[in-house]
Amino acid sequence: MSFQVFGLPVSRGVAIGRAVLVASSRVDVAHYFIDETQVDAEIERLRAARDEVADELGNLKRDLPADAPGELSALLDVHLLLLHDETLADATKQWIQERHYNAEWALSAQLEVIARQFDDMEDEYLRERKADLEQVVERLLRALARASSGGHVPAPGVGPRDFAGEDPLVLVANDIAPADMLQFKRSVFTGFITDVGGKTSHTAIVARSMDIPAVVGAREASHIIRQDDWVVIDGDSGIVVVDPSPLLLEEYRFRQRQSGLERDRLARLRHTPAVTLDGERVELQANIELPVDAPAALEAGAVGVGLFRSEFLFMNRNGELPGEEEQFEAYRSAVEAMKGLPVTIRTVDIGADKPLDRMSSAELRHEHALNPALGLRAIRWSLSEPGMFRQQLRAILRAGAFGKVRLLIPMVAHLSEVRMTLEAIARAKQQLADAGRPHANVEVGAMIEVPAAALALPALLPHFDFVSVGTNDLIQYTLAIDRADEAVAHLYDPWHPAVLQLIARTIECARAAGKGVSVCGEMAGDPAFTELLLAMGLRSFSMHPSQIAAVKQRVLRADTRRLAPHLSAILSSENPEGACVTFFAKTGAPE
Template sequence: MTLQVFGLPVARGVAIGKAVLVASSRVDVAHYFIGPDQVEPEIERLRRARDVVADELAGLKRDMPSDAPAELGALLDVHLMLLHDEALTGATKQWIVERHYNAEWALSAQLEVLARQFDEMEDEYLRERKADIEQVVERLLQALGRNGSVLAAAPAPHPADWGGEDPLVLIANDIAPADMLQFKRSVFQGFVTDVGGKTSHTAIVARSMGIPAVVGAREASHLIRQDDWVIIDGDAGVVIVDPSPIVLEEYRFRQRQSELERERLARLRHTPAVTLDGERVELLANIELPQDAPGALAAGAVGVGLFRTEFLFMNRNGELPGEDEQFEAYRAAVQAMQGLPVTIRTIDIGADKPFERMSHNELRHEHTLNPAMGLRAIRWSLSEPSMFRMQLRAILRASAYGKVRLLVPMLTHLGEVRQTFEALARAKQQLSDAGVPYTDVEVGAMIEVPGAALLADSFLKHFDFVSLGTNDLIQYTLAIDRADEAVAHLYDPWHPAVLRLIANTISAAHAAGKGVSVCGEMAGDPAFTALLLSMGLRSFSMHPSQIATIKQRILRADTRRLSHHAQAILSSDAPEEACCRLLRGDTGRETSLH
């Protein structure tokens, strides 16, 4: 029976495929693919975890006090029986062998299958045994976590490698940023999550991958079953489960049209981004790992406007990457860009990108009442001075191999500015004392807090450039948790207050003769290209997959004409409507907005 699930459209296009469920668990579960040569070692990990849990349960039963209820011993017997049941461990092995899932993911996938079977049982007593299965799986997951894994994550295998040719879509309650890294170059055609907003990390990465996604779909992961056929309509925010043949064919036609449009845009790759009136615009790339740099070059980026270094720190069980490891990563990105500038942002851990070891006191992200307002980004770096200097040294060392710029996130106080430059001076001195080469780098500030935007002129006295992080700027200006689907509808990049803060920052940078760019989601959204150009922005940084679309808008724009409308749009109570009306022209001819 066809079923429709509604959520928030966050990455445009259509995806069609069989559902792969990432089940939620009370225990954090890593999801990654393993290589063919890692299948047997991973099965052995599962076997060892089963033996550990069996010993634990046997020990609990052996050490039971004499006055313990008889039911408790019977319950332990049930858990031991479930532990050795082929429906659990045997089927879990099949997920490892056939889909190349790591053991934790395979176990969670099988739990999802079994839980549904129990939910459908008519007998109430049997239905309640689902809790026993969940408890056994939780023990296994904990044992796997204690044993750890020495296996490196592998790229997702093609479906043909596990005996199928069908495309796949990923369905989850939520997808952690660290897991998104593993899925980034995977076979998945689209994503659906129960939670999240338009600028949640899952949404951002899905857009950056250029694949359709719907978030905030509430009960999607409970309504959709493993291997259900699913259509993801990333334009309307609709997920269609078990579609009819007619609906399926209609969406396949739309897919073909989108592919033709992408091919047409790809021809603009090497065309300079120059407006109709001769204004040159800088189109930069946002990257997360050094391996992303060649893709940025291939897409026509003229540099990296944002290297998100925090992804080097994830999926490491709280262990920090050393200075040499960081240096090698930064150098690889710099050399891959072949002399073009690379802007490296210091670690922006916190909020929707939690780090397992938030401080030496082992403070964890989940214990923070409001992580978006807590110890994150530069605040965390300044609270960990040795870690911060280590990262600064690694970045400075990479500057000897190309043009590097340093970007500092979430500055709010001039005191933080002073501490940052003191740390930078100390890092430089340490390198000089050790005879390690580096060059002076330009230093920029992320403007993503209203307080910083209002003090942009003061910040610009200390920095060489500023970069507008519009995702957080919108969140903090409107007091909206952008990852919370309950208030996601209030997240509004067209809000007059947001647009005025952006315009004022761009104006302040021009007045100071300093560079300014936008590296948030607005930079890669064609709906805002004309407006940002009208404000005087000439530097956009976005995921490489978005560059061609934005370049097309720029090639069709006349900034002299656009600049006449900027003030009217900014002073309007309904900026989006005013923008549409003014930038289309009196004849109804579209100039570059929609």
């Protein structure tokens, strides 16, 4: 029976496919695709884990004391029966053989299927056996983890399976960590659905960077959607349709075709210079997470990288942080891939919704803080880890010898932190000079994402060469809204007058001081804000490569001389969004 699930639209378009559930578990489960040649080895891993658990359960039963209740022995017998049950064993192998899931993922997927069968049973005793099944699967998962010596890292060059000719797939989960999103970034999924998250949560941001439809904050989606259900993701309205009727399915497929035609039309603008009707040249740069994203930025027509989120180099590493050499090679790779265009590298922005899997005692305390978004994160974390910070600074400075590199400091708020940061940069330069290593004197910029920084900008500007407005956090901190919390996501409002006034103030102040200013948050890539940001005087935008063409189209149709006179009225309006539509429609810019 068809039904709908409602969430927040975060990445536009329509996706149609079969649901792939990433089930939550009390045991951490790795989810990755294996290569065709690895299928037999993965099934052998599963068999070895089953044999180990069978021995474990057999030993437990043998070692029961003579006076142990008979129910304990019977319970262990039940667990042994479930362990060898064909519904679990054979079907798990099938997930590996047909979908090329790793063994842990295959087990989790089959547990989800069987658990729902237990839930549908009328007999209470049988329903309660679901807990026994979960315990058996957890034993298997622990055995697989032990055999993998702390976790699996896919071998270089082993990519996701090619599902050409098979049904398209959409990913459904309670949540997806930013690091896990990178594992899926070049995978087979055509869309994402999560129970939690907001419009600027990192799941949403990465989904937009992948240019695939996504809905977040869908509450119980992962509990009511079943494995292999046909699902439609309407990324424009935030609606998920499960088991759609043939008529509805055809309507959405028509919309898919229309979206494809629109993309093709916009793609023709990729190499057209972004110049307004009145001759104002506008920089449209790209946000990237990893060096391998740089070619896509060039292909999309970006004139540089306005934000390289270096923290993604630090994730999914089983506790081992990247050293100076590894970071240097990554940064140099991105710089060389951009072929002389500027690359702005942000120092590691760890904390809040981007935790590391290696944590110090201070970080562990922070992880359990009441509000980690206000705790040890971004530049605060870097300054608390001076050894790590100097390694990163040296790597970035060395990469600057291979092209135009700029250094961006996140979450600037206090002059004391600014001075400590600049001292760390000076020490890193001196260390490189003493070692005779080539490096560059790079420009240093501040991210304006805390209201205090926007308000105190005149005092900060003398210490920096440029500023970049991170609208995602600026909105979050201005409105006291956790941007990853779906319970308050409806209050996250980029059109709020206070937010717009802070952005306008920042742009005006930076331009008056002769300092470069850009916007690198999600507002930069949203065409609804293009004319307003141009009216504020912004001439440098940075966004996901997939968004460049749509924003460029708005730039090419804009006349900044006709936009600017309306700025004051819009900023003082009770409804800035409506005022933009009213005033900018008169300029000839598209509504």
